[in-house]
Amino acid sequence: MKRLVQDERPLVAIMVDGDSISARAGDPLATALALAGRLRLRASPNAGAPRGAFCHMGVCQECLLHVDGALRQACLTPVRAGMAVELRGVP
Amino acid sequence: MTHDLIVLGAGPAGANAALAAAQAGLKVALLDEQDGAGGQVWRQPLPGLTGLPVSAEARSGDALRAEISASSVDLRLSRRIWSVGGRFRVDALGPQGNETVEAPSLIAATGAHERVVPFPGWTLPGVIGLAAATVLIKSQGVTPGRKVVVAGCGPLLVAVAAGILKLGGDVAGIVDLAGRRDWLAALPSLATQPELLGRGLGWAVKIGAGRVPVYFGHAVKAAQGEHALERIVIAPVGRDGAYASGPDITLETDALCIGHGLVPGAEVTKLLRAEHRFDRLRGGFVPVLDAYGRTTVERLLACGDGAGLRGAIIAEQAGRLAGLAAAHDAGVVPADRFAQIADPILAAISRARPFSDAMAGIMALRPAQVAAIAPETVVCRCEDVTRGEIDAAHEAGAHDLNQLKHFTRCGMGPCQGRMCGDVAAELLASKVGSREQAGYWTGRPPLRPVPFDALMGAFDYSDIPIPEPAPL
Numbered sequence: 001m002k003r004l005v006q007d008e009r010p011l012v013a014i015m016v017d018g019d020s021i022s023a024r025a026g027d028p029l030a031t032a033l034a035l036a037g038r039l040r041l042r043a044s045p046n047a048g049a050p051r052g053a054f055c056h057m058g059v060c061q062e063c064l065l066h067v068d069g070a071l072r073q074a075c076l077t078p079v080r081a082g083m084a085v086e087l088r089g090v091p
Numbered sequence: 092m093t094h095d096l097i098v099l100g101a102g103p104a105g106a107n108a109a110l111a112a113a114q115a116g117l118k119v120a121l122l123d124e125q126d127g128a129g130g131q132v133w134r135q136p137l138p139g140l141t142g143l144p145v146s147a148e149a150r151s152g153d154a155l156r157a158e159i160s161a162s163s164v165d166l167r168l169s170r171r172i173w174s175v176g177g178r179f180r181v182d183a184l185g186p187q188g189n190e191t192v193e194a195p196s197l198i199a200a201t202g203a204h205e206r207v208v209p210f211p212g213w214t215l216p217g218v219i220g221l222a223a224a225t226v227l228i229k230s231q232g233v234t235p236g237r238k239v240v241v242a243g244c245g246p247l248l249v250a251v252a253a254g255i256l257k258l259g260g261d262v263a264g265i266v267d268l269a270g271r272r273d274w275l276a277a278l279p280s281l282a283t284q285p286e287l288l289g290r291g292l293g294w295a296v297k298i299g300a301g302r303v304p305v306y307f308g309h310a311v312k313a314a315q316g317e318h319a320l321e322r323i324v325i326a327p328v329g330r331d332g333a334y335a336s337g338p339d340i341t342l343e344t345d346a347l348c349i350g351h352g353l354v355p356g357a358e359v360t361k362l363l364r365a366e367h368r369f370d371r372l373r374g375g376f377v378p379v380l381d382a383y384g385r386t387t388v389e390r391l392l393a394c395g396d397g398a399g400l401r402g403a404i405i406a407e408q409a410g411r412l413a414g415l416a417a418a419h420d421a422g423v424v425p426a427d428r429f430a431q432i433a434d435p436i437l438a439a440i441s442r443a444r445p446f447s448d449a450m451a452g453i454m455a456l457r458p459a460q461v462a463a464i465a466p467e468t469v470v471c472r473c474e475d476v477t478r479g480e481i482d483a484a485h486e487a488g489a490h491d492l493n494q495l496k497h498f499t500r501c502g503m504g505p506c507q508g509r510m511c512g513d514v515a516a517e518l519l520a521s522k523v524g525s526r527e528q529a530g531y532w533t534g535r536p537p538l539r540p541v542p543f544d545a546l547m548g549a550f551d552y553s554d555i556p557i558p559e560p561a562p563l
Binding site: 003044052054062076 | 131137138204216219220222223226237259260318469472510542
């Protein structure tokens with residue numbers, strides 16, 4: 001994934017499974033993670049298969065992860081400086 | 092009652108319904124899950140980005156948003172509607188926690204979501220919906236990958252490919268389920284809306300100039316990769332959507348955008364037990380409506396793609412009609428005035444119908460494509476339920492969609508059956524005889540998943556007042 005327009009929003013640091021990643025404040029978290037090369041957000045509950053954001057509009061629930069300890073949809077959660085993100089079941 | 096009318100969904104249909112009703116004098120609450128009005132089709136761009144290509148959709152969205160701000164409509168954004176009950180009470184989770192609105196009339200304008208007919212590997216990260224791609228392109232200025240393949244059917248296919256090229260991205264191929272013949276057959280109907288046809292041809296020119304290979308009459312057979320998408324295999328299909336004989340082609344890609352039409356999100360009218368009927372052209376089970384959008388439940392109306400796919404142009408008009416009908420039923424618009432405003436709108440809807448029907452026809456679900464799903468393919472993404480398990484459940488006695496859910500957990504996961512429902516119903520229908528026999532999932536609250544912590548808010552146990560024990 002790549003942004004092809006000019007972005008004037010400030011770059012902020014967020015923590016993803018303990019790693020610091022830089023992201024644009026206000027970007028949907030799912031987009032920010034994909035731009036940082038993190039497409040795999042969780043493992044499916046039964047088969048343990050890799051999953052990532054699919055609908056980008058809040059319907060499919062594939063991008064569920066933990067933000068500051070609470071379960072959130074990454075595509076509907078705007079990036080905030082210092083947010084702590086935990087992916088689910090991704091080694 | 093907090094309001095005279097509640098409108099759910101601030102896309103072209105809902106926003107116009109709210110505006111029409113407010114103009115007639117009703118006190119209207121307009122709720123939407125997104126943080127800007129316009130729906131998915133006229134979605135608001137993220138603030139802080141410069142250089143996003145200005146499209147006709149962006150202009151329509153801006154005009155609508157300006158009209159709402161200038162009106163008396165009580166617009167409530169970032170609200171996740173999770174319960175609709177009574178006559179009528181709506182509970183929504185917003186930035187300040189749960190809130191309740193009540194009104195004697197309700198208009199459901201909840202829009203549509205994407206249908207993707209499953210194939211091996213469609214669950215891999217890097218595979219996204221076509222509508223998902225429009226969100227990334229139009230409002231976020233992002234291309235889904237370095238080498239994107241766009242696949243499926245319908246107008247979104249060309250819109251997404253052209254959108255990526257316009258941003259300056261690279262499209263490695265377009266895989267269109269429809270053949271050249273299907274598009275030619277639709278052409279006379281499409282020509283009834285010259286502006287929209289012109290927009291489509293503009294996209295086609297862009298794609299031609301970008302020298303993008305177009306595979307007409309092809310479908311994605313498999314997506315492959317270890318942890319994320321690396322390549323896809325495509326194969327020719329017949330007009331019915333089933334695989335035809337012909338060589339497989341492998342395309343290297345890091346992003347596949349795929350969609351096979353849209354499904355009306357009619358959850359609110361189902362929840363309130365309005366009568367529904369199956370309409371393949373309109374995308375699935377849709378509420379039974381009169382010409383103005385009234386459902387079979389008193390003072391409950393529906394409009395826009397959530398009440399049957401007809402596209403944004405008709406959605407605007409149908410929204411106006413529904414808002415006006417709600418105002419008329421509330422007694423604030425006399426019958427002669429109602430007819431005077433409604434008749435030209437009805438005429439405009441009939442004029443737009445051939446175009447809308449042709450588009451809906453190209454996007455409608457092809458039963459043979461569903462029949463061709465391999466047994467080991469995952470159909471329900473949330474619960475990892477395969478086609479083989481669905482077939483086995485039918486053998487074991489699951490004869491309608493609710494039974495299938497109980498047998499297999501298909502549709503029981505957090506998406507609540509939105510992603511798999513239409514395809515699961517089609518699979519079952521092929522065994523039990525019809526979509527009517529297969530039925531649809533019973534609507535139940537919560538309409539969308541809501542986190543308990545967000546509903547409860549922050550509190551301390553010691554702050555909870557504990558009543559004195561009763562005297563012995």
